[in-house]
Amino acid sequence: MTSIIYPTTNLKQVEQLNIVKGEGIYVYDDAGNKYLEGLAGLWCAALGYGNEELIDAITEQLKTLSYSHMFGGRTHKVVIELADKLIEMLPIENGKVFFANSGSEANDSHMKMLRYYFNVTGEPQKHKIIALERAYHGVTLAASALTGLEVMHKHFSLPMDALGILRTDSPHYYRGRQDNESEREFVSRILNKLEELIVKEGPETIAAFIAEPVGGASGVVIPPDSYFPEVETLLTKYDIMMWSDEVICGFGRTGNDFGCQTMGFKPQLISLAKQLSSAYLPISASVIPDYMYEAMVEPSAEAGVFGHGYTYTGHPAACAAALKTLEIYQRDKLFDHAREVGVHMQQRLAEFADHPLVGEVRGRGLIAAVELVANKKTGESFESGAVGAYAKQAAQDNGLLIRAVAGNSIAFCPPLIITKEQIDEMIEKFDTALQQTLDHVTREGLLKS
Numbered sequence: 272m273t274s275i276i277y278p279t280t281n282l283k284q285v286e287q288l289n290i291v292k293g294e295g296i297y298v299y300d301d302a303g304n305k306y307l308e309g310l311a312g313l314w315c316a317a318l319g320y321g322n323e324e325l326i327d328a329i330t331e332q333l334k335t336l337s338y339s340h341m342f343g344g345r346t347h348k349v350v351i352e353l354a355d356k357l358i359e360m361l362p363i364e365n366g367k368v369f370f371a372n373s374g375s376e377a378n379d380s381h382m383k384m385l386r387y388y389f390n391v392t393g394e395p396q397k398h399k400i401i402a403l404e405r406a407y408h409g410v411t412l413a414a415s416a417l418t419g420l421e422v423m424h425k426h427f428s429l430p431m432d433a434l435g436i437l438r439t440d441s442p443h444y445y446r447g448r449q450d451n452e453s454e455r456e457f458v459s460r461i462l463n464k465l466e467e468l469i470v471k472e473g474p475e476t477i478a479a480f481i482a483e484p485v486g487g488a489s490g491v492v493i494p495p496d497s498y499f500p501e502v503e504t505l506l507t508k509y510d511i512m513m514w515s516d517e518v519i520c521g522f523g524r525t526g527n528d529f530g531c532q533t534m535g536f537k538p539q540l541i542s543l544a545k546q547l548s549s550a551y552l553p554i555s556a557s558v559i560p561d562y563m564y565e566a567m568v569e570p571s572a573e574a575g576v577f578g579h580g581y582t583y584t585g586h587p588a589a590c591a592a593a594l595k596t597l598e599i600y601q602r603d604k605l606f607d608h609a610r611e612v613g614v615h616m617q618q619r620l621a622e623f624a625d626h627p628l629v630g631e632v633r634g635r636g637l638i639a640a641v642e643l644v645a646n647k648k649t650g651e652s653f654e655s656g657a658v659g660a661y662a663k664q665a666a667q668d669n670g671l672l673i674r675a676v677a678g679n680s681i682a683f684c685p686p687l688i689i690t691k692e693q694i695d696e697m698i699e700k701f702d703t704a705l706q707q708t709l710d711h712v713t714r715e716g717l718l719k720s
């Protein structure tokens with residue numbers, strides 16, 4: 272019996288795979304089996320495994336200054352360089368960066384800073400946050416309340432009302448459309464509902480609207496092109512901040528530097544993690560506009576401190592990992608590479624569109640999903656996520672690690688360094704797994720027509 276509580280795991284099915292080594296885009300298990308990392312770990316290992324430059328940068332930093340905290344205004348060189356570098360790269364002018372260790376903490380910190388800001392600027396009622404159905408924003412108490420997945424809520428009694436979480440439709444046309452609704456009509460309907468929600472709750476009570484530009488764990492949801500620009504117009508009208516959770520989409524993942532650029536909007540708040548350090552060490556960032564920061568300065572002095580911070584905020588080794596990661600992204604033009612090979616991946620995955628099990632193939636850049644359905648004609652879903660789980664296991668047995676998310680959507684999000692040939696290898700392995708899954712559902716009589 273293990274002494275570990277496994278994260279995001281069916282606790283009756285632990286210790287499924289023991290990974291012992293990683294090299295480039297491949298990992299190896301304790302039996303010597305080789306796997307292509309089709310999801311870059313958990314959407315994060317952008318530069319793959321065993322990158323010597325990154326290992327050297329981290330080692331060097333550990334030798335020079337293995338740790339320094341940042342409380343009471345203490346600072347160090349790499350954290351300053353990293354913040355400056357991020358501000359130079361991000362589509363927010365004059366932003367300010369707060370560092371933490373995980374995407375959940377970045378989102379949690381944003382929620383606290385929003386509350387702080389509106390409290391000290393005389394709008395203490397402006398605390399509510401609008402989040403999407405099926406969104407994934409992490410698992411701290413506040414972040415899991417922002418998350419809109421049933422399984423992350425069940426049995427946890429999350430304080431939704433106290434945190435002021437409001438929920439609006441996921442912009443997923445394939446799943447959310449009604450009858451013969453066109454994409455245009457779909458966007459118009461869900462945005463009307465969003466406006467009704469804002470008016471009903473009172474815009475003066477709503478601080479921000481959070482969304483991933485492309486929803487990852489929600490099933491790789493690609494919103495219609497007009498969705499985000501129209502949401503932005505609505506939020507401007509009601510003076511609500513736009514908050515982009517770029518924990519997956521940031522750093523070249525969707526074919527542009529940041530996901531908000533791919534989806535055509537300009538956020539005031541940005542959350543970053545994962546590819547920020549290519550997963551070599553844990554680090555995340557919450558980016559806010561400078562006017563928000565300026566408003567917090569005087570009140571923090573009155574209170575004594577800005578009372579938020581982690582032991583490992585701006586950890587030197589994590590900052591060194593992130594700085595080197597960003598340097599490699601820029602030097603090797605990896606975002607351009609990701610855009611280019613991303614086109615190839617989307618083309619290859621589109622070949623599955625006619626497969627009897629496939630309802631929708633969707634993606635942008637180097638992130639995509641193939642949604643498996645019980646009835647191809649109507650798009651009816653399978654009753655549980657068991658078919659997706661079967662496909663995931665079949666892929667694993669064929670040497671490919673991928674994940675089934677939001678039921679039966681098979682997600683692809685390989686390291687940014689993947690080549691076209693390796694994409695072809697990934698597609699071949701998935702093709703075999705999909706055929707085995709079709710044989711399985713046919714045998715079990717799970718297909719409907």
Ligand SMILES: Cc1ncc(COP(=O)(O)O)c(C=O)c1O
Nearest residue numbers: 373374375407408409516518519
């Ligand atoms: C969009 C998004 N936000 C936040 C998080 C939470 O990040 P972490 O697991 O580092 O807390 C994730 C994790 O998958 C994510 O995908």
